[in-house]
Amino acid sequence: MADLSVTYLGLDLAHPFMAGAGPRGHTVGGVRELEDGGASAIVLHSLYEEQLTHESLATHESMEHIAHSHGEAMSYLPEPEGFVLGPEEYLEHLRRCVEAVDVPVIASLNGHEAGPWLETAAPMEEAGASAIELNLFEIVTDPAVTSAQVEQKKIDIVRGIREKTSLPVAVKLSPFYSSLPNFVARVLDAGATGVVLFNRFYEPDINTEELEIVPHLALSSNAILYHRLRWLSILSGRIGCPLAISGGVHDEHDAIKAIMAGAHAVQMVSASLLRGPGVYGAVRDAVSDWMDEHEYESLVPMRGSMNIERGPDPRVLTRSQYLRTFATWSPHQHA
Numbered sequence: 001m002a003d004l005s006v007t008y009l010g011l012d013l014a015h016p017f018m019a020g021a022g023p024r025g026h027t028v029g030g031v032r033e034l035e036d037g038g039a040s041a042i043v044l045h046s047l048y049e050e051q052l053t054h055e056s057l058a059t060h061e062s063m064e065h066i067a068h069s070h071g072e073a074m075s076y077l078p079e080p081e082g083f084v085l086g087p088e089e090y091l092e093h094l095r096r097c098v099e100a101v102d103v104p105v106i107a108s109l110n111g112h113e114a115g116p117w118l119e120t121a122a123p124m125e126e127a128g129a130s131a132i133e134l135n136l137f138e139i140v141t142d143p144a145v146t147s148a149q150v151e152q153k154k155i156d157i158v159r160g161i162r163e164k165t166s167l168p169v170a171v172k173l174s175p176f177y178s179s180l181p182n183f184v185a186r187v188l189d190a191g192a193t194g195v196v197l198f199n200r201f202y203e204p205d206i207n208t209e210e211l212e213i214v215p216h217l218a219l220s221s222n223a224i225l226y227h228r229l230r231w232l233s234i235l236s237g238r239i240g241c242p243l244a245i246s247g248g249v250h251d252e253h254d255a256i257k258a259i260m261a262g263a264h265a266v267q268m269v270s271a272s273l274l275r276g277p278g279v280y281g282a283v284r285d286a287v288s289d290w291m292d293e294h295e296y297e298s299l300v301p302m303r304g305s306m307n308i309e310r311g312p313d314p315r316v317l318t319r320s321q322y323l324r325t326f327a328t329w330s331p332h333q334h335a
């Protein structure tokens, strides 16, 4: 049987298929279900900068909305009052989750500007987290703010975290940067251990009848996989660091592509909400069967085999095939 073991952020994992930050992490029972379902590691939901600075928690509303917009598929979601809110509660919850499962538990911090909230990294380490995932989500609306200023703020956060903890730190990035490889190189230089590609935004919708902007969060499909495959392929070829994919992995085919593009770890959230927490074990077994059929003994020769350095035609990843791809489109492809 193929060896699926992998090292991600210095953590030895039985296989790459892990639970990304999501609602199942809100309860110890949910975390146990993720482990029982086969997840090789579990990223808890985020503790937000706003929670630490006592500002309002807009995400809450989004969670409430999604719970009501997905009917039965989402009926497992805890009611908003069941969510873990304050930092003390989060740390206590983290402690209890670490005790409850054998797989590594990764804490998640979510913020956009360096500040006292970064102090929480040290107690997260004391509470038994195996690593910290840092989500740097921000929407800039001020035309006077440059991308260089925004990036510098993120680098300062990473440096700040690095000063507070010796835990491995994975930075969960937003999908759009003018020069992602340069930013990733700087994030690593500032002390990050690896990166997660990518965060998926809550994108509000417009209600044209009520004239309201409404929170909107649909679960993903693998339509968002391809953007991640491209950047995994480029970063795994150009920058050697631990890489995780987050977004659009729903089955073994998506997972195999992510690994061939260069992912060490494969996070899934929507798939587990749609198919149940057993999805991690199911994908693990299906990937293992596929590897046996294709005579791969371990993930090592597979990982990055289709990246920008090792793949058969790196041009498809960059601008050079852009014109050709559009020029060769035919309506019959969609007939």
Ligand SMILES: Cc1cc2nc3c(=O)[nH]c(=O)nc-3n(C[C@H](O)[C@H](O)[C@H](O)COP(=O)(O)O)c2cc1C
Binding pocket: 020, 021, 022, 023, 044, 045, 046, 066, 108, 110, 135, 172, 198, 199, 200, 219, 220, 221, 246, 247, 248, 249, 267, 268, 269, 270, 271
């Ligand atoms: C209901 C829900 C809650 C989420 N909560 C968090 C969170 O607390 N922190 C975070 O970094 N990402 C959070 N995410 C984003 C996921 O970790 C993941 O990046 C995103 O769903 C894309 O992966 P997927 O296609 O496997 O769902 C959440 C996603 C969903 C659907």
